[in-house]
Amino acid sequence: LIGCLMLGNLMKESGVVERLSRTAEQELTNIVTLLLGLTIGGTLSAENFLNVQTLIIFILGLLAFVSGIAGGILLAKFVSFITHGKINPLIGSCGISAFPMAARTAHLIGREEDPDNWLLMHALATNTGGQIASIIAGGVILTLVPILLS
Numbered sequence: 001l002i003g004c005l006m007l008g009n010l011m012k013e014s015g016v017v018e019r020l021s022r023t024a025e026q027e028l029t030n031i032v033t034l035l036l037g038l039t040i041g042g043t044l045s046a047e048n049f050l051n052v053q054t055l056i057i058f059i060l061g062l063l064a065f066v067s068g069i070a071g072g073i074l075l076a077k078f079v080s081f082i083t084h085g086k087i088n089p090l091i092g093s094c095g096i097s098a099f100p101m102a103a104r105t106a107h108l109i110g111r112e113e114d115p116d117n118w119l120l121m122h123a124l125a126t127n128t129g130g131q132i133a134s135i136i137a138g139g140v141i142l143t144l145v146p147i148l149l150s
Contacts, residue, residue, distance in 0.1 A: 007023055008021075012025070024129060066094045068095060068130075069093050069095075069096060070096070071092075071095075072092035072093055072096070072130075073090075073092040073093050073096035074092070075092055076088070076089040076090070076091050076092025077089045077092070078103065088110060088117070088119060088122075089108040090109060090110050090123070091106065091123055091126050092126075093105075093106050093108050094124075094126040094127045095126055095127075095129065095130040096127075096130050096132075097127075097130045097131040097133075097134040098127075099127050099128065099130075099131055100124060100127060102123070102127050102130075103119075103120060103123035103126070103127040104120070104123075105121040106119055106123045107119045107123055
């Protein structure tokens, strides 16, 4: 995985293989996503997928996503209030692990309000922290649930 990331970064930053870099960023990503969806979707049957547990999981995921964004914005507003406006509350919406779209969206919304507002690097850092926190929380849950259920 690290090798693929390094190869992609090398292609993008070297500027020598512009067409390969553009293809890897756009078309290839879309094709791989489509093939992944088709292969996973092709193995599912309706009896296994369309049931009450699936609906509950979707609702819980949506609730977690919305509460993560709302909680992040509220906490960032609180920190902004404490620091007398030094922290942009839009950064709080990037604490979720939707990398990098949450950061890009926060950056674009911030630029609409103030064209001199550059949030992307700060938003990406917060977004990366959200991903790391999600991984840690998942590991803790996977560790504690079997202990608590036994």
